[in-house]
Amino acid sequence: MSDNAQLTFAAHTLGCKVNQCDTEALLAKLTDAGMAMREFKQPADVYIINTCTVTHTGDKKSLQMIRRARRQNQSAFVAVCGCMPRGQADSASKIAASGADFTFDTRKPEVLLAKLEEFYPGLISRNKDICKTHESPAINVRTRAFIKIQDGCNRFCTYCIVPYVRGPVVSRPLADIADEAARHISRGVKEIMITGIQVAAYGYDTDSKSVSTAGEATALPSLIKHISGLSPARLRLSSIDPWAVDDAFLDAIRNSPTLCDHFHLSLQSGNDATLARMNRRYTTADYAVAASKLKNIRPNMALTTDIIVGFPGESDEDFSQSLQFANEIGFARIHVFEYSPRAGTPAAEMPCQVPSHVKTARGKEMRALANSLEQRFLQSQVGKVVPVLFETKTHESSNPSAPEIWQGHTTNYCLVNAQGTSLSNTEKYVQITGIKDDGLTGVLQ
Numbered sequence: 001m002s003d004n005a006q007l008t009f010a011a012h013t014l015g016c017k018v019n020q021c022d023t024e025a026l027l028a029k030l031t032d033a034g035m036a037m038r039e040f041k042q043p044a045d046v047y048i049i050n051t052c053t054v055t056h057t058g059d060k061k062s063l064q065m066i067r068r069a070r071r072q073n074q075s076a077f078v079a080v081c082g083c084m085p086r087g088q089a090d091s092a093s094k095i096a097a098s099g100a101d102f103t104f105d106t107r108k109p110e111v112l113l114a115k116l117e118e119f120y121p122g123l124i125s126r127n128k129d130i131c132k133t134h135e136s137p138a139i140n141v142r143t144r145a146f147i148k149i150q151d152g153c154n155r156f157c158t159y160c161i162v163p164y165v166r167g168p169v170v171s172r173p174l175a176d177i178a179d180e181a182a183r184h185i186s187r188g189v190k191e192i193m194i195t196g197i198q199v200a201a202y203g204y205d206t207d208s209k210s211v212s213t214a215g216e217a218t219a220l221p222s223l224i225k226h227i228s229g230l231s232p233a234r235l236r237l238s239s240i241d242p243w244a245v246d247d248a249f250l251d252a253i254r255n256s257p258t259l260c261d262h263f264h265l266s267l268q269s270g271n272d273a274t275l276a277r278m279n280r281r282y283t284t285a286d287y288a289v290a291a292s293k294l295k296n297i298r299p300n301m302a303l304t305t306d307i308i309v310g311f312p313g314e315s316d317e318d319f320s321q322s323l324q325f326a327n328e329i330g331f332a333r334i335h336v337f338e339y340s341p342r343a344g345t346p347a348a349e350m351p352c353q354v355p356s357h358v359k360t361a362r363g364k365e366m367r368a369l370a371n372s373l374e375q376r377f378l379q380s381q382v383g384k385v386v387p388v389l390f391e392t393k394t395h396e397s398s399n400p401s402a403p404e405i406w407q408g409h410t411t412n413y414c415l416v417n418a419q420g421t422s423l424s425n426t427e428k429y430v431q432i433t434g435i436k437d438d439g440l441t442g443v444l445q
């Protein structure tokens with residue numbers, strides 16, 4: 001590229017919502033430095049792949065995206081961040097062999113900028129002037145915004161590599177979170193999603209008063225109350241743990257007019273012996289109580305979860321109990337994972353590893369239950385009148401007089417299709433009339 005050209009970059013994110021938040025913060029830094037953002041499928045000078053290493057599948061997809069970036073532009077600078085570089089012992093060599101030029105910590109964008117200054121001498125420093133004559137795509141104009149409130153995890157579940165690659169809990173100051181939320185709201189964002197590696201542990205590292213004398217966590221409930229007071233149209237939580245559902249948390253839910261009735265309550269197994277080997281620190285009875293308390297407050301809530309099948313030592317009877325417990329709880333959606341051993345975690349060295357074909361069969365059976373439960377939950381929504389926050393237009397008829405079809409989500413995170421006009425980023429009441437694929441259809445009221 002010429003010395004006077006504007007540097008272009010493209011990014012691809014794998015894995016969790018925390019990775020999405022990290023990528024967005026990085027993209028903002030790069031655009032502030034005068035670089036122009038492109039879609040990942042387009043030619044670019046710099047490609048960034050934010051990786052996931054929670055499972056073998058995450059590693060595989062991450063490497064595929066690195067190779068894809070290199071194929072798209074042999075002379076591009078390919079940078080890799082996220083969890084994979086800090087994961088398995090051979091990750092660095094696999095990343096390099098796939099075509100990456102550089103690995104860095106996503107949370108330290110200045111390291112990438114310094115490296116780009118070396119790769120393109122003098123160009124980064126000149127880009128701020130160059131970009132004044134170039135139009136760069138906007139990043140933050142959207143319906144939903146993610147806010148990361150903490151990073152890291154101290155729980156050390158026996159199967160999980162995250163504490164090793166992300167480190168201990170680090171919480172953001174409440175004032176910083178509130179300022180970010182206020183900026184999003186002022187830009188027209190209608191829904192704030194609170195996320196983190198372990199959201200329920202927010203404040204444990206910074207505030208000795210974040211745990212009450214009754215042993216209840218108070219930092220997260222305080223944050224919910226504070227952000228609710230800023231009056232976003234909607235406030236949504238990402239995954240939380242059963243032990244977080246205490247009196248203070250329930251009180252925050254009860255008194256928040258904007259907190260959505262969708263709770264992703266992490267389960268992992270419906271069998272107590274398996275939960276103990278996982279070091280999850282709760283029982284199925286504890287989980288059932290937490291789910292019941294949430295439902296008492298929000299009767300139409302969607303309860304979603306993650307379940308691992310084929311964990312070391314999981315017998316046929318253990319799996320049957322897990323299947324039965326999931327059915328009894330009646331989840332709206334289940335994300336099913338076959339256990340994937342990660343080197344360096346205790347579970348990888350446990351005896352009685354479950355054969356792959358057994359894990360595959362159990363995964364298929366659990367997913368069949370998940371699909372059945374999801375359809376049951378969707379059917380329970382038919383006939384109700386609910387608020388839908390519309391986001392995208394999915395169909396535009398060739399007939400100018402035909403109404404457009406718009407897509408959005410209910411507060412309990414059901415996808416809804418409805419006819420209307422210019423519904424982008426607006427919330428409307430909709431009567432649910434039926435089920436379509438994995439979502440709902442409705443009519444504006």
